[in-house]
């Protein structure tokens with residue numbers, strides 16, 4: 001039961017409802033209100049605190065590793081590869097601008113892909129390094145983003161690496177918090193523990209039934225990433241689980257910065273003097289095609305084994321483990337789609353949403369604000385084809 005005042009404040013009619021409060025939805029909401037402060041905009045989020053990906057991710061602000069990007073450039077046109085690098089670059093800048101570097105504990109850090117001589121990822125990485133450097137130069141003006149190195153000596157078996165020009169580290173929950181605060185300060189209504197149970201088109205508006213009651217809005221942006229198919233089955237976004245672990249403080253932390261391995265499926269970084277290690281869903285794709293944010297002991301034991309190799313002579317315990325859910329587009333390309341007049345979908349960040357989410361949320365908001373938002377047919381926005 002809600003009071004008259006609460007109904008007026010939270011359950012009245014909106015100009016725009018954004019479903020999903022990760023980096024994508026929040027940046028869409030902020031963009032809308034920065035441009036049109038008089039709009040009544042709500043963001044609804046089913047998680048009680050935070051989100052199911054953005055606030056529980058590993059906190060890498062990155063373009064991807066050479067073995068991962070090398071595989072991608074083999075599967076898409078040069079124009080698309082350039083568009084993706086540019087979108088990530090733009091998303092990084094937007095996120096820092098909106099959330100503020102200090103608020104999110106942002107650090108520019110060294111980054112590497114570690115090369116195991118016998119692994120297929122090593123061949124793929126080395127094969128594509130020149131082509132990738134050409135693309136990065138053209139897209140963002142950095143001449144040699146990736147360079148081969150033997151300088152850092154990590155644990156045995158991990159001495160060869162490709163060094164990146166830079167990457168970023170941030171605190172994901174602090175980032176969601178900072179974006180939420182900005183959205184609220186701009187006049188947005190933000191509701192956690194609120195789930196959209198459907199989406200119904202009515203005359204001149206959408207009805208969004210939720211556990212709080214039915215909300216009405218002229219326009220809707222669906223930014224639910226992994227969970228998009230429940231609301232928009234034609235999106236064909238697939239959920240994929242990601243899991244991480246975090247060690248206790250380590251006396252002599254050998255790894256400062258961001259580290260990638262194995263086509264981007266494995267990643268680790270320092271969190272102060274702790275080590276965060278995550279990924280390995282490639283060791284059991286089937287079980288990890290899951291929308292349940294639960295730990296899988298099989299994947300965790302793969303991470304445990306790797307951790308022992310990475311930190312052979314160190315004393316530590318594993319203090320935390322958690323899981324979150326990523327959204328993948330079937331063609332591995334993020335979607336910004338006008339589905340109907342006044343209904344927009346932005347999802348499929350493919351495990352790269354720290355950079356992509358803000359860029360695509362911004363793009364979605366600008367489509368909604370522009371005259372282009374009149375289409376009745378599903379379409380993908382050209383830059384992200």
Ligand SMILES: Cc1cc2nc3c(=O)[nH]c(=O)nc-3n(C[C@H](O)[C@H](O)[C@H](O)COP(=O)(O)OP(=O)(O)OC[C@H]3O[C@@H](n4cnc5c(N)ncnc54)[C@H](O)[C@@H]3O)c2cc1C
Pocket residue numbers: 019020021022023024025044045046047050051052053054055056057058059060061062194195196197223224225226227228231241242243244278322323324325326327347348349350351352353354355357
């Ligand atoms: C463990 C882990 C580590 C990762 N590490 C990195 C990394 O280091 N760097 C990187 O770039 N990316 C990383 N990712 C991926 C990244 O977190 C995502 O790509 C990004 O957060 C997606 O942002 P989003 O806003 O599109 O989606 P989300 O953050 O998933 O937000 C969508 C929200 O919609 C909500 N929702 C869904 N359905 C409904 C509904 N019906 N009603 C209301 N709300 C709903 C969900 O609860 C969810 O919180 C990682 C992901 C995980 C899980």
